[in-house]
Amino acid sequence: MRQEAMRVLAHEKIADAIFELKLKGGMVNEITEPGQFVHIRVGGGAQTVAPLLRRPISICSADPSSEIMTLIYRSGGLGTGLLSQAVVGEKVDVLGPLGHGFPIDAVPAGGKALVIGGGVGVPPLYGLSQALTAQGVQVTHVLGFRSAKDVFYQDAFEKLGRTIVMTEDGTCGQKGRVTDVLNTVDFDVAYSCGPTPMLKALEREITEKPLFVSLEQRMGCGIGACMACVTHTTDPGDSKGYRRVCCDGPVFKAREVELC
Amino acid sequence: MRQEAMRVLAHEKIADAIFELKLKGGMVNEITEPGQFVHIRVGGGAQTVAPLLRRPISICSADPSSEIMTLIYRSGGLGTGLLSQAVVGEKVDVLGPLGHGFPIDAVPAGGKALVIGGGVGVPPLYGLSQALTAQGVQVTHVLGFRSAKDVFYQDAFEKLGRTIVMTEDGTCGQKGRVTDVLNTVDFDVAYSCGPTPMLKALEREITEKPLFVSLEQRMGCGIGACMACVTHTTDPGDSKGYRRVCCDGPVFKAREVELC
Amino acid sequence: MLNVHLPGLDLKNPVMPASGCFAFGKEYGNLYDLNVLGAVIIKAATLESRYGNPTPRVAETPAGMLNAIGLQNPGVDKIISQELPRLAEYDVPVIANIAGSEMSDYVQTAEKMSKQPVVKALELNISCPNVKHGGITFGTVPEIAAELTSKVKAVSEKPVYVKLSPNVTDIVAMAKAVEAAGADGLSMINTLLGMRIDLKSQKPVLSNLTGGLSGPAIKPVAIRMIYEVSQKVSIPIIGMGGIQNADDVIEYFLAGASAVAVGTANFVDPFVCPKIIKELPEKLNGMGISDINELVGRSWKHA
Amino acid sequence: MLNVHLPGLDLKNPVMPASGCFAFGKEYGNLYDLNVLGAVIIKAATLESRYGNPTPRVAETPAGMLNAIGLQNPGVDKIISQELPRLAEYDVPVIANIAGSEMSDYVQTAEKMSKQPVVKALELNISCPNVKHGGITFGTVPEIAAELTSKVKAVSEKPVYVKLSPNVTDIVAMAKAVEAAGADGLSMINTLLGMRIDLKSQKPVLSNLTGGLSGPAIKPVAIRMIYEVSQKVSIPIIGMGGIQNADDVIEYFLAGASAVAVGTANFVDPFVCPKIIKELPEKLNGMGISDINELVGRSWKHA
Numbered sequence A, B: 001m002r003q004e005a006m007r008v009l010a011h012e013k014i015a016d017a018i019f020e021l022k023l024k025g026g027m028v029n030e031i032t033e034p035g036q037f038v039h040i041r042v043g044g045g046a047q048t049v050a051p052l053l054r055r056p057i058s059i060c061s062a063d064p065s066s067e068i069m070t071l072i073y074r075s076g077g078l079g080t081g082l083l084s085q086a087v088v089g090e091k092v093d094v095l096g097p098l099g100h101g102f103p104i105d106a107v108p109a110g111g112k113a114l115v116i117g118g119g120v121g122v123p124p125l126y127g128l129s130q131a132l133t134a135q136g137v138q139v140t141h142v143l144g145f146r147s148a149k150d151v152f153y154q155d156a157f158e159k160l161g162r163t164i165v166m167t168e169d170g171t172c173g174q175k176g177r178v179t180d181v182l183n184t185v186d187f188d189v190a191y192s193c194g195p196t197p198m199l200k201a202l203e204r205e206i207t208e209k210p211l212f213v214s215l216e217q218r219m220g221c222g223i224g225a226c227m228a229c230v231t232h233t234t235d236p237g238d239s240k241g242y243r244r245v246c247c248d249g250p251v252f253k254a255r256e257v258e259l260c
Numbered sequence C, D: 001m002l003n004v005h006l007p008g009l010d011l012k013n014p015v016m017p018a019s020g021c022f023a024f025g026k027e028y029g030n031l032y033d034l035n036v037l038g039a040v041i042i043k044a045a046t047l048e049s050r051y052g053n054p055t056p057r058v059a060e061t062p063a064g065m066l067n068a069i070g071l072q073n074p075g076v077d078k079i080i081s082q083e084l085p086r087l088a089e090y091d092v093p094v095i096a097n098i099a100g101s102e103m104s105d106y107v108q109t110a111e112k113m114s115k116q117p118v119v120k121a122l123e124l125n126i127s128c129p130n131v132k133h134g135g136i137t138f139g140t141v142p143e144i145a146a147e148l149t150s151k152v153k154a155v156s157e158k159p160v161y162v163k164l165s166p167n168v169t170d171i172v173a174m175a176k177a178v179e180a181a182g183a184d185g186l187s188m189i190n191t192l193l194g195m196r197i198d199l200k201s202q203k204p205v206l207s208n209l210t211g212g213l214s215g216p217a218i219k220p221v222a223i224r225m226i227y228e229v230s231q232k233v234s235i236p237i238i239g240m241g242g243i244q245n246a247d248d249v250i251e252y253f254l255a256g257a258s259a260v261a262v263g264t265a266n267f268v269d270p271f272v273c274p275k276i277i278k279e280l281p282e283k284l285n286g287m288g289i290s291d292i293n294e295l296v297g298r299s300w301k302h303a
């Protein structure tokens, strides 16, 4: 983990309010798992007081050889709105890599993985799928979006494996939700990231096979010190009774913790 | 008076921590007197909360035909530090022109003016001298700086008239203070802008001839509504008893108000 | 959609400049037509004219500012003769902010002001932190605030809104005390007491030493207090503290305010009040709200 | 130049992380050598373990943040057995923050903590706004704060610093009450009580509804309170609230603090404490100061 002024190599709008940001820096060498995230200070400068807090963003993909990582984020509030104005060449204050990502070795050799994403939960799954396919795992993607204008990275996922895009209004791919098509896919292990209701549905549906979910939670420090991001463990006998999303997660085994 | 997003045409460091900023916009047409100022919101954007307040900066010179005004400011604190990072093409949120400037018709036709500036009080005197010389007034400039590294616009002033530069350490021009050379100059009317101790000394020394001084004061609104910038009138019989630097000034007749 | 009815006040919209941040409307009136405003709260009037504190009177802080103007004003009589006639030309209710050092000052000033036709309500400033005597103490002791409120109510021909100080342990107790004493409404909040020290001079920046903290920095404190008080009183609240845009106005309504005042933001953007008034209908439409009054207290009403 | 001596505390420098913003030092200890710090104030310990409040527990505000962690901690015994041994490996004094719901909780927790050799002082948190019972009331009534202080003093083997709440009408009265009751020092300030409402859900952002406001936004309030209190008490003050850099530290010293704690800024920049400690000597040199203790209270001493 380090704090680094990373350089913006590319910054592009790739869907409605969705930006793809490529950052270069030595931190990329420290990334160990897909699904880790970074904590970004927007606005920079020692005097910045608004936005005050860092913003957690998943690492979408990373290439240690070129020291480049890709982030994909939705610009909505104060921090992401300002971030979206960062121009090529600018430095961005990044803390990372943070947290524990998806365990790719949970899939048996030659096995099959199901990767399920929703909205801005999709980005970290791209790096996950890259890592899985690189290990010879056959990956099926089920990606849910609200509408055609929100869809991104469809081609990129298709290059890695079968990709089913679902939209709520049917304007792209199939109409419906990710859970509608789960029974059409054969898999050994499932991985997911997306809105809490989606994760809850998946935890109800996928009970026979391993499922890993990545959670979101409001954060302070991002490194485990402030206790902002905790969630209860489901096991009442757990010695701590809680997990911190920022450092014990953001990826957890299904039903290990309460979805927040 | 208007609020305008003015475009940065040029932005250059011209002395130690001193920047010359050229802004373009329709506001320039409303400037009526040298010595007026503008109130700049740094950082911009509806969400900016730091720096929260606008920064008052004198108009150094203005050219209505090209709609360009020049400002010269010292970068020191939070606001001017951020302003100094503005790049060509960027828009700056400017409120102005504000206040009452130097009365150039106080000098009799064919008369002589003495213009005395200190540090970042020098900028508005340049526009003043331009206006005076354009009227056929013969202008002598006495400009005080701390040291050679702080001196700016010496050539520009020399083109308009005799220019005596004083530095405290003697590294440029003569060693000493502006008040040291006043008795060497013949003039009908004196105008000044600079640090309060300098203005106080001038008010003591120049008592026989008209003297106008431009004041600085911490401001809130900049337009006369908040009462942040007041100073007492010296005349105890004055019906209000105070003047607002932002709208009754910043230029006052010597000894009309208490120097703050 | 934006109409709001409060004691004494029929407002075409709930947005008004806050006291002390708009003087008597002349300067901002040169910039835009004051008729767009819901009301104008004028600068504090005292019985006699006041010069206020020595300068510096303002200092910037992170997301806020400190002021120690010290209630500079020409005195109630001059305000009535010189300032109100200009405001009377607009179709905008005036709320007159009243301050004093002694109870009798308040009472006399309030009596005079309340007789003016253009003045539709009084705002009793029991909370100005920048006057040396009186002022602040009125606003921190419930019994004294209540006594002052009932004395002013006894002479006022117009509804009386009491402006509360946030510098208290128990804001609900203050609110209930002045409500029981007859207040028709509340204004919340005045400034938090703060200080900034200059590193060069090693002295407080403000010549008055302390000043009142305003601006976005204090918004969370104001929202919390309005949320608490609005559930415990049945008189309306004019909310203020750090409002910069239409979203902030909506947050105040959700907390429990029935109208809002905008102070410091006028200095940041002199057109902020008309901008907010223009933005509001669009925001409400986006929320599916047809009447802004529906929002009052929603954060706790549907809890 | 930076050495500071306070009751129980021999500090190589006056900069320490604030309670609750640094847990028990493990996470930041992975980032840098904790030996650079003046001291470490650990997260509040309660008698029993606490999970704290439901999430969301934090919200951002202009130049600040709200938190309602709710004193999550594993309880005093586990802190002693699992956390203190790691801290004992450093050459850094530990200040143990103590909280509770009942006086007896405080007393028992304080007694246990004060017996630990690595713990050099206690910080009595009578001001946490995020616990439902006790907590806040201890910090708003001088008599209760005094009673608690003397009870804890009676059992503590180490000096006791009392951490004051800013949510009071009269901070000087609070400070004098705990000083009279035997407090060895003060910590000022804890968070201001605030709230933020989410426009989409129309509900408070924090599940606890209100939270404690920290960060640069509150610095002017803290400076004002320390300025006032330091002139009226003779025990030292650990100052905190919005400190982000060495200039802020100097401002706190000028106001009257004898040491400082850095809270929220650790989240913004995890290396902020070592950075400040590194910057300080240079800043002091620039001011011609050879001993930081000379700055304590300068803003009023030379007034």
Ligand SMILES: Cc1cc2nc3c(=O)[nH]c(=O)nc-3n(C[C@H](O)[C@H](O)[C@H](O)COP(=O)(O)OP(=O)(O)OC[C@H]3O[C@@H](n4cnc5c(N)ncnc54)[C@H](O)[C@@H]3O)c2cc1C
Binding pocket: A037, A051, A053, A054, A055, A056, A057, A058, A059, A072, A073, A074, A075, A076, A077, A078, A079, A080, A081, A120, A121, A123, A124, A215, A216, A217, A218, A219, A250, D059, D060
């Ligand atoms: C581990 C993790 C990974 C994430 N990865 C991505 C990603 O790859 N792409 C992406 O678009 N978004 C991602 N998010 C969500 C992202 O952090 C928020 O959208 C973002 O913080 C909102 O900031 P803002 O400035 O737009 O909003 P503001 O409204 O200004 O935010 C105010 C505060 O609330 C916090 N906040 C608001 N929404 C969320 C949220 N959904 N989760 C956590 N904190 C929130 C902000 O961090 C900030 O502290 C991730 C969140 C987490 C916890």
Ligand SMILES: Cc1cc2nc3c(=O)[nH]c(=O)nc-3n(C[C@H](O)[C@H](O)[C@H](O)COP(=O)(O)OP(=O)(O)OC[C@H]3O[C@@H](n4cnc5c(N)ncnc54)[C@H](O)[C@@H]3O)c2cc1C
Binding pocket: B037, B051, B053, B054, B055, B056, B057, B058, B059, B072, B073, B074, B075, B076, B077, B078, B079, B080, B081, B120, B121, B123, B124, B215, B216, B217, B218, B219, B250, C059, C060
């Ligand atoms: C009418 C007028 C004209 C001016 N013209 C010029 C000019 O042409 N060139 C120039 O370099 N400077 C000028 N100044 C001074 C300039 O306004 C300050 O240097 C500037 O506001 C400092 O801002 P900052 O962000 O650097 O400092 P900060 O320390 O961040 O400022 C904090 C607050 O204090 C105020 N402040 C600090 N110093 C001053 C000051 N000297 N006067 C008024 N307010 C101050 C700021 O406006 C701000 O509100 C003028 C001031 C006035 C009143």
Ligand SMILES: Cc1cc2nc3c(=O)[nH]c(=O)nc-3n(C[C@H](O)[C@H](O)[C@H](O)COP(=O)(O)O)c2cc1C
Binding pocket: B220, B226, C018, C019, C020, C021, C043, C044, C067, C069, C071, C097, C125, C128, C163, C189, C190, C191, C213, C214, C215, C216, C218, C240, C241, C242, C243, C261, C262, C263, C264, C265
């Ligand atoms: C410069 C200034 C002057 C003020 N004068 C008064 C006043 O005369 N009477 C009063 O009741 N409040 C006064 N206030 C307080 C404001 O009316 C308002 O309550 C406070 O500033 C919070 O709102 P804001 O954050 O939008 O500024 C003043 C505030 C400022 C900044």
Ligand SMILES: Cc1cc2nc3c(=O)[nH]c(=O)nc-3n(C[C@H](O)[C@H](O)[C@H](O)COP(=O)(O)O)c2cc1C
Binding pocket: A220, A226, D018, D019, D020, D021, D043, D044, D067, D069, D071, D097, D125, D128, D163, D189, D190, D191, D213, D214, D215, D216, D218, D240, D241, D242, D243, D261, D262, D263, D264, D265
């Ligand atoms: C997330 C968080 C948790 C906190 N927990 C505690 C605590 O357990 N005990 C305590 O006395 N203060 C606690 N505080 C208050 C801080 O110690 C400090 O007094 C306050 O945040 C002001 O300093 P700052 O502005 O530098 O953060 C907490 C603050 C934050 C932000």
Ligand code: FES
Binding pocket: A218, A219, A220, A221, A222, A223, A224, A225, A226, A227, A228, A229, A230, A244, A245, A246, A247
């Ligand atoms: S964000 Fe601080 S512990 Fe997770």
Ligand code: FES
Binding pocket: B218, B219, B220, B221, B222, B223, B224, B225, B226, B227, B228, B229, B230, B244, B245, B246, B247
């Ligand atoms: S700055 Fe507001 S009256 Fe002059």
